[in-house]
Amino acid sequence: MKLINELLTTPEDEYHDFKAQWYEQYTKAELIKDIFSFVNTSHHKDCYLIIGVNDKHEVIGVENDPNRLNTEKLTTYLHSLPIANSHTPKVIVQSIEISDHTIDVIVIKDTNDVPVYLDENKQPKQSKCIHAGQIFARENDTNTAINSSASDYLVERLWKKRFGLDLPIKDQYKVKLSDYSHWKYFELDKIGFQYTLDPDFCMYLEEDDETRYRAESYNLGQFRLSMSWNKLILKYRNRTIDELLVVFMDSATFMTVTPSLGSISPMSNSDMLTFQYYLADSLDFAVEKLILNMKRSSITPNYNQQSKLLKRIVIFKNYNQLKQIKSVLQKQDEYIKGKCAPTKEQLELCRGALSMDFGKDTPEMNQGHIEVMCEEANVSQFINNYLQSEIINNKRSR
Structure with a gap:
């Protein structure tokens, strides 16, 4: 109006x-x-x-x-x-x-x-x-x-x-990435992806040499929990458009773009409730959707792997929805904290799954890290359930 x-x-x-x-x-x-x-x-x-x-x-x-x-x-x-x-x-x-x-x-x-x-x-x-x-x-x-x-x-x-030629180059990349059937995964002198209709759009995998945890909340539920980190370099001709972190998961049987880390309470809060998320309108998620839709066994998760992955990652429409949901949930942070506190059984199951890939003295087996992983997975699932209930309520009110 x-x-x-x-x-x-x-x-x-x-x-x-x-x-x-x-x-x-x-x-x-x-x-x-x-x-x-x-x-x-x-x-x-x-x-x-x-x-x-x-x-x-x-x-x-x-x-x-x-x-x-x-x-x-x-x-x-x-x-x-x-x-x-x-x-x-x-x-x-x-x-x-x-x-x-x-x-x-x-x-x-x-x-x-x-x-x-x-x-x-x-x-x-x-x-x-x-x-x-x-x-x-x-x-x-x-x-x-x-x-x-x-x-x-x-x-x-x-x-x-x-054909998206009127858009900034990052938006052009998103248009090309949505054309799933014309991307090819290759393993030659380099490993990466090429858009066959316009080979100027090409993405290369490189090793990531930063020290990071090799198990995160979003890979809980997979058969094996050890992850390996890589960088994905998005190129247009010789120009680097963006650089994303990706991980190979579940014994390197599939790859995923690493989600972003969010918090219901301010990040400066020592007792914050964190969650993992994608923004649906972002370049990161455009790459993730390509991976999910390539139908290639060495890159794309199967149905079971995908459902477990997305269960522990929140997908917001855009940054505005992220801010709106955080604003609503901040008023319930104590309730959410109690609701998402990991149970003793959950912590033991997580420790047992991690022990299949990690020694007892590795950072991944640290009790604090296990507690954070489990709580973070629970918070992400809580937000996903909240968003789903919002969709159902909106449909009923129409």
Whole structure:
């Protein structure tokens, strides 16, 4: 609602447009053109067709408009069109009460599947014809005319968006990493991964010579608990884009990106409750998802290994969700501490599992480390259960 109020006082641009009324049967070609134009934008944000507002930004409403469509009807209509590669735009129709009127907002979701166009001619009844291959695009406050096609300049920008070429190099890396089937694991003079469609994107494994614990909370539950640390160097041509820590786990049968360490209470607190996490929108997690989806036995965990790994790692949508959840849980830290305190049985099971790989005098067998590992695993599982309950509650409240 706040966003719509802001848009009502903002001149039309590449993100929104005003329409006094819904599209009639003889203007269905204009509906197609307007939606396709907002899909075919080179930015990376949702767009809005605001219906029930005239060119003077006056709210006149659509409550008596006989041509109104809801999300289901508009989506069904778009699916009936001969759209190339079946890249049907995702739209949501929202009705909002404002100034004693109802306005409808068509939210046109951002996508990288551009340009969107028809692969057959389409002429809605009593309407103009839209031709196969005709590309409509939005530039500033103007759509491509119904009898024209977007300029080469605009179309070039759309293809760059589709392949992620308009993004900073780290974001380009994330786009390539999501194309799981075109990454190849190799063991030649070096060991690493190469993107076969563009070999300039390549990741190399190197040994990590830092002294680290060889058992962490997130590998509890695996058959063998000893880990070996490596660095994964992300390269674009000869340029190093990032450097991640990875570990080989469960007798080196699979690899995983090391998660980040978080704490419910401030890190300066001597009695802090720590947990391991990924941010779903991070480059680290993009690499992790590639590993999980490569279907290669020497790199990818099997179903059992993967479920045990992710049980003890929290996956937040983004940093904002991490901050929000920490803020909520900090108010319950004493309760969580009691709930996540490891039992004597859990500590003994952990010690027994560790003894299969480590001598009694190694740092991994230290009682303090075992207690921290077990508590940390419990806290991570507690947060995962909390997030799952939030999802269930949100679904019930809809």
